[in-house]
Amino acid sequence: MTTILRETSARDPLVLVSTWRAHPGHEADLEQRLTDELDAVLLHEAGVPDYHLVHRFADRGAMRRWLDSADRDALHDELAGIAERVGEPERLSGLEPWFTAVGKPPKWKMWLASFVGAYPLVVLFQWLAAPHVEHLPLLLRAALLPLVLLSLMTYVMMPVVTRVLGGWLAR
Template identity: 35%
Template sequence: MAVAQGVESAADEQGEEVTLFVARRVDPGHEESFESWAAGILGAAADHPGNLGTGLLRPAAAGDPWHLLLHFRDAEAFRAWQASPARAACFARVDGHHVEVARRELHGMEGWFATTPTGARRTPPARWKMAVASTVAIAPLTLTANLLLTPHLAGLPVVLRTLLLAPLISTLMTYLALPAVTRLLRRWLFPA
C-alpha cells in the first residue's frame, strides 16, 4: 500500500484551508473492519493540531468507494499531518482489504463543494461559481437572521451578537443552505 505524500501548491502562500478528499474501495464483507480503521485515522486526524474537522461518507451503492474527508487550517498543518507518526501508525494497521482509488487536495471553498454527493464525483467548480453559489446560499440566511433574530438581540453588544449569530448561520450554511443550492445549481456548477 503506497502512502501518498503531501503536495505543495499555490495555496501554501495564501494560507488557505486544505481539505483532503480520499476515496477507498473496500472488499465486500470487510466494511465493518474498514469503518473501525477509518474511525481510528479520522480520530487521530481530529486530534492533530490545525485540524478543522473530519468526515466519512458511506458509499451511495454497493461496490462504490467510501470517502474520507480531512480538513486542515492551512497547508502547513496538512503537511504536518501527512508526516505525523499518528498517521503512519494508522497506515501500519491497514489490513489489505481496502485500497485508495482516488485522492484530491482541495483548497479554500473547494472543500465545501466536494462534500456534496454531486461534488464528490466531479472536479470542483470555478472559484467565481463557488462565490456565486455561496452568496445564493448565505443571503437568505443572513436576511432571515437580521429580520427574525437581530431585533431580539439588539440589546447585546455587537461582538456578542455576532458570536451568537455566526455559528448559527455557519451551521445552517454547511448543513442546509449550501447542499440545497448545490443541488439546485448542480448542472451549472458541474457541467457534464
C-alpha cells in the same frame, strides 16, 4: 480520483479528501476504522463502494505534518489489509471543500447554495455597515464588502448551508 491542487497561501485553511474502497467482506471493518479516525469526517453513500475521508487543516503546515506523520503511516498500514486507496488525495481550499464534501453537485446547485449563503450577508452588510463607511474613498469602501462577505461565507455560512442543504446538493 483526480488530484486537485490550488495555489494557496501557507495560511489558507485546506481540506484533504482521501478515497478508500473496501476489499470484499471488509466494508464494516473499513467503516469502523475510518469512523475511529477522530480528526476526520467520513462520507459514505449506501450501496457505493467508496468511502471518503475528509481531513480539515488550519494551514499548509498542519497538513504537511499530518502527511509526514507516523500516525498517518500507521493508519495506511492498518487499512492496507482491508481496503485500497483510490487515486491520490485531493487538496482543496476556499469554498471548494464545502461542495466536494457533499459529492460535487452540479454548478447550478453550487450557485444557488452560494446565493442562499451570500444574500443574507449582503443585506446585513448593507443595513449595518454600509451607512457607516459612506465617507471612505470608493476603492476602500468597495473592498470592505468582498472582504467581509468572503470571510463570513468561508467560515460561517457555507458550513451551515452545506449541512442544511447537504441531501439536496448530493442528489
